[in-house]
Amino acid sequence: xxxxxxxxxxxxxxxxxxxxxxxxxxxxxxxxxxxxxxxxxxxxxxxxxxxxxxxxxxxxxxxxxxxxxxxxxxxxxxxxxxxxxxxxxxxxxxxxxxxxxxxxxxxxxxxxxxxxxxxxxxxxxxxxxxxxxxxxxxxxxxxxxxxxxxxxxxxxxxxxxxxxxxxxxxxxxxxxxxxxxxxxxxxxxxxxxxxxxxxxxxxxxxxxxxxxxxxxxxxxxxxxxxxxxxxxxxxxxxxxxxxxxxxxxxxxxxxxxxxxxxxxxxxxxxxxxxxxxxxxxxxxxxxxxxxxxxxxxxxxxxxxxxxxxxxxxxxxxx
Numbered sequence: 279x280x281x282x283x284x285x286x287x288x289x290x291x292x293x294x295x296x297x298x299x300x301x302x303x304x305x306x307x308x309x310x311x312x313x314x315x316x317x318x319x320x321x322x323x324x325x326x327x328x329x330x331x332x333x334x335x336x337x338x339x340x341x342x343x344x345x346x347x348x349x350x351x352x353x354x355x356x357x358x359x360x361x362x363x364x365x366x367x368x369x370x371x372x373x374x375x376x377x378x379x380x381x382x383x384x385x386x387x388x389x390x391x392x393x394x395x396x397x398x399x400x401x402x403x404x405x406x407x408x409x410x411x412x413x414x415x416x417x418x419x420x421x422x423x424x425x426x427x428x429x430x431x432x433x434x435x436x437x438x439x440x441x442x443x444x445x446x447x448x449x450x451x452x453x454x455x456x457x458x459x460x461x462x463x464x465x466x467x468x469x470x471x472x473x474x475x476x477x478x479x480x481x482x483x484x485x486x487x488x489x490x491x492x493x494x495x496x497x498x499x500x501x502x503x504x505x506x507x508x509x510x511x512x513x514x515x516x517x518x519x520x521x522x523x524x525x526x527x528x529x530x531x532x533x534x535x536x537x538x539x540x541x542x543x544x545x546x547x548x549x550x551x552x553x554x555x556x557x558x559x560x561x562x563x564x565x566x567x568x569x570x571x572x573x574x575x576x577x578x579x580x581x582x583x584x585x586x587x588x589x590x591x592x593x594x595x596x
Contacts, residue, residue, distance in 0.1 A: 439481045520547055
């Protein structure tokens with residue numbers, strides 16, 4: 279059975295999570311009668327927790343508006359999620375992430391019991407994520423502004439610095455943000471080019487909200503769109519290869535970002551672009567399943583040369 283103190287804290291947790299609940303609903307969730315529930319409410323009031331009570335058919339209990347408490351407790355799984363999340367934040371290229379992460383972790387540890395504190399510290403000191411290539415923006419302002427604009431579906435004025443140093447300005451509707459290959463990107467409708475575009479956030483000079491709203495496409499997948507646009511961006515060779523495997527296996531071996539996959543009757547059709555056709559031939563040669571090159575002819579030639587070289591090398595080993 280639960281200790282009465284545990285049930286009092288459970289009442290507080292319910293109010294923080296759900297805002298307002300009727301007495302009957304809270305009593306049912308706690309498996310107590312409404313009279314016992316009222317005693318718990320009085321106990322919280324005596325502890326200085328301001329709870330408002332409304333009588334009547336649509337009445338109930340709620341914390342006073344604006345009153346918040348820090349989280350009271352964490353399960354093992356919640357502590358693990360927090361620790362990994364803080365570690366990822368430090369590794370994902372957020373500007374000035376390290377001091378912010380340290381501050382957040384210190385605040386959490388102050389309200390954690392000793393056993394969970396040890397778990398969080400163990401994750402921080404022993405786990406490392408492979409994100410060392412992350413490119414940090416100058417500050418977090420652009421990321422915060424663009425993510426807020428995407429949620430509010432509010433247009434922004436974007437000033438962007440290209441790799442050659444030239445700067446351009448445009449109105450932009452941010453549909454979503456994604457992290458890929460060590461960089462943060464924002465994806466949406468560019469009104470300067472009248473089409474979908476993606477921009478690296480570390481190259482954004484300024485992003486200012488405009489008093490104009492837009493409609494974001496329902497279910498927009500920012501990372502999926504980014505992967506597809508980068509896979510098909512203009513390069514020297516357009517590639518089509520039929521992979522004799524299933525979609526799940528193909529995606530795993532190409533890490534879902536090297537090309538666009540389409541399930542067809544006799545396998546998976548890979549479409550992408552490449553500048554270095556010899557490198558791409560070597561990548562294909564390392565696959566554990568068969569494939570057939572549909573285009574370009576240079577890829578077939580490169581694969582043939584690679585096969586001849588490998589055969590020649592095996593002969594020299596005898």
